[in-house]
Amino acid sequence: MAFFQIALLIVLGLLTLGLGLWGGLALWFQLPGPAWGRMLASGLWCCMALSAYAALAGAPGHWRWALPAFALATLAMAVWWHGIRPSHEREWADDVARMLAPQVQGDIVRLENVRNFDWRTETDYDISWESRQYDLAQLVSADLLLSYWMGPAIAHTLVSFGFADGRRLVFSLEIRRERGEAFSALGGFFRKFETVIVAADERDIIRTRTNARGEDVYLYRLQLRHDQLRKVFLGYLERASQLRQHPRFYNTLTSNCTTIVFELARRLSPALPLDYRLLLSGYFADYVFDHGVLTPGYSFAQLRQAGRITGRALEGSAQGDYSRLIRQGVPGVTPLELGQDPLQP
Structure with a gap:
């Protein structure tokens, strides 16, 4: 049983880190505004992902709240991403x-x-x-x-x-x-x-x-x-x-x-x-x-x-x-x- 628990934690940890990387890049490429704002948003997202990873790794205390918070943030990210639509109405080269x-x-x-x-x-x-x-x-x-x-x-x-x-x-x-x-x-x-x-x-x-x-x-x-x-x-x-x-x-x-x-x-x-x-x-x-x-x-x-x-x-x-x-x-x-x-x- 312990083996499967460890394997599950490893999978969830890799998934969390992967979501952190993907979400950071998605925010960088899709958010409007100056580079510093996009960098700040991407950095905050990656920090949330790392916090969730720390919670999965067994960090004590308040870290346990990082996992459900990141799960909610991921849900919000998915809704936002789904709403991005291609368009013909832009100022084209x-x-x-x-x-x-x-x-x-x-x-x-x-x-x-x-x-x-x-x-x-x-x-x-x-x-x-x-x-x-x-x-x-x-x-x-x-x-x-x-x-x-x-x-x-x-x-x-x-x-x-x-x-x-x-x-x-x-x-x-x-x-x-x-x-x-x-x-x-x-x-x-x-x-x-x-x-x-x-x-x-x-x-x-x-x-x-x-x-x-x-x-x-x-x-x-x-x-x-x-x-x-x-x-x-x-x-x-x-x-x-x-x-x-x-x-x-x-x-x-x-x-x-x-x-x-x-x-x-x-x-x-x-x-x-x-x-x-x-x-x-x-x-x-x-x-x-x-x-x-x-x-x-x-x-x-x-x-x-x-x-x-x-x-x-x-x-x-x-x-x-x-x-x-x-x-x-x-x-x-x-x-x-x-x-x-x-x-x-």
């Missing part, structure tokens, strides 16, 4: 100020609010939102893009779709930042950001990462049939419509730029397994390679080396045939896509 509005009629897709900014620096840019129309019957390719911004294990995941007329459209699930707000991977666990699907021109969404932010970008051709391309493309539009109707929070672990690609891929292959590379998104292309969806006949190292487009992206301007330039030498890209005669050796 320019690049996520508008939400994609798709309309699909058969093969014809009409899109409102396609982003096509001209980026000079991260804070110096020309704003441009466009209305575009695409014919899904002309959908011919898809490329996976990984943009590395924090070491080799973390990258932002994008998918670029190509059409027979040479046009391309990139989809990206991103945090919807408020004006002046910066991304925080830790804050992404605590309902700090809403989610938005961005549809953008390649000259916008790739150049902002290579040229404006100094990120390192890799491009891989995906081996998908036309029906699969269509299903993934429409999957992004479906998610965009859902977010437009019902705002959702971004979550660093469960609802991010990589998990949406995985979710859409599972519509094509339901047996795709979960993998640590879905969290460590910098290795996601390696996961895709293992499942035979990248260009065959090459090792992953060869595909990665040939797919590094950062240098070409930095050299290319917003004018001209930017998409052809960045795909020079990428395995799986056809000569026709590059503007070359396919009959030439």
Whole structure:
């Protein structure tokens, strides 16, 4: 009996400490006001958790009241947390100020609010939102893009779709930042950001990462049939419509730029397994390679080396045939896509 009592106390103690850490971070990321106020609230919460832990550990005297007090505080915290709701009504940063509005009629897709900014620096840019129309019957390719911004294990995941007329459209699930707000991977666990699907021109969404932010970008051709391309493309539009109707929070672990690609891929292959590379998104292309969806006949190292487009992206301007330039030498890209005669050796 004593063993089970000790085990229960250990579990309750770890739970109390865990709640203390979680609650402190939740207050830090969610409370309004200056940093000192949020720090004070987080500190008081952690002190309450430590007091409750001391009571569990058998501290004498008044400590015994700390446990029921912390239990009531936890209940109040749960009610407060449940009441935090995502919203479309905030003062958004320019690049996520508008939400994609798709309309699909058969093969014809009409899109409102396609982003096509001209980026000079991260804070110096020309704003441009466009209305575009695409014919899904002309959908011919898809490329996976990984943009590395924090070491080799973390990258932002994008998918670029190509059409027979040479046009391309990139989809990206991103945090919807408020004006002046910066991304925080830790804050992404605590309902700090809403989610938005961005549809953008390649000259916008790739150049902002290579040229404006100094990120390192890799491009891989995906081996998908036309029906699969269509299903993934429409999957992004479906998610965009859902977010437009019902705002959702971004979550660093469960609802991010990589998990949406995985979710859409599972519509094509339901047996795709979960993998640590879905969290460590910098290795996601390696996961895709293992499942035979990248260009065959090459090792992953060869595909990665040939797919590094950062240098070409930095050299290319917003004018001209930017998409052809960045795909020079990428395995799986056809000569026709590059503007070359396919009959030439």
